[in-house]
Amino acid sequence: MISTRSPARRGLIRLALTLALGVAAIAPALAAPPSDADINRLLAASRAQSMLDTMLPQMEAMQRQQFQQMAEQRQLDDTRKAQLQRIEQRSSETIRKALSWQQLRPMYVDLYKKTFSKEDVLAMAEFYESSAGQSLLDKTPALMQNVMVAIQERLQPLFVDLQKDLEAIVNEEQAPAASAPAKK
Numbered sequence: 001m002i003s004t005r006s007p008a009r010r011g012l013i014r015l016a017l018t019l020a021l022g023v024a025a026i027a028p029a030l031a032a033p034p035s036d037a038d039i040n041r042l043l044a045a046s047r048a049q050s051m052l053d054t055m056l057p058q059m060e061a062m063q064r065q066q067f068q069q070m071a072e073q074r075q076l077d078d079t080r081k082a083q084l085q086r087i088e089q090r091s092s093e094t095i096r097k098a099l100s101w102q103q104l105r106p107m108y109v110d111l112y113k114k115t116f117s118k119e120d121v122l123a124m125a126e127f128y129e130s131s132a133g134q135s136l137l138d139k140t141p142a143l144m145q146n147v148m149v150a151i152q153e154r155l156q157p158l159f160v161d162l163q164k165d166l167e168a169i170v171n172e173e174q175a176p177a178a179s180a181p182a183k184k
Contacts, residue, residue, distance in 0.1 A: 031117035038121045039112045045128035047137055048108060049101045056099060060092050 034042075043049070067088040071081055097103065112121060127133040 031119060033113055034116060034118040034121035036109055038118055038125070039109045042112065042121050042125040042128065043105070043108060045125045045133065047128075049105075052099065052101055052104065056096060059095065059099075063092060063095070064088065 067084060071084055074080075076084060116124075128137065
């Protein structure tokens with residue numbers, strides 16, 4: 001019988017511990033990658049396409065507003081306005097095509113494969129398929145709207161203080177110039 005104090009016994013224990021730690025360290029690397037079907041399940045459960053489809057009109061509206069501001073600032077004639085409108089339309093079509101679900105789904109699948117294990121993807125899909133996950137998806141737009149309002153309310157006093165500081169700096173710079181004696 002090998003004693004627990006013998007060098008052979010200690011060597012076996014060290015070897016077993018080293019092997020156990022080595023296996024534990026590489027286990028995450030050996031985790032099974034998710035299949036396309038697993039990721040498609042998650043994307044469907046998380047309403048990824050629907051969210052993208054909701055974002056596109058918002059992006060187009062922001063772009064339209066930018067083009068309108070550009071036209072107003074430059075006081076364009078009708079010919080230039082028509083040209084700008086064609087550019088806006090072409091830009092919108094390009095963005096819509098580039099950000100279509102058909103174009104982005106393969107990118108999503110690839111990125112999810114690189115980022116998550118099969119276990120991760122299946123757990124997320126199960127969550128989003130649950131009533132709690134569906135509730136989260138249903139309420140996220142309202143949550144984001146409330147967050148934006150709360151952030152604006154929090155920043156408003158800071159902008160008022162900043163405006164006062166800017167006015168003070170501008171007034172300081174103008175005051176010495178106005179009271180300086182005229183040179184002869």
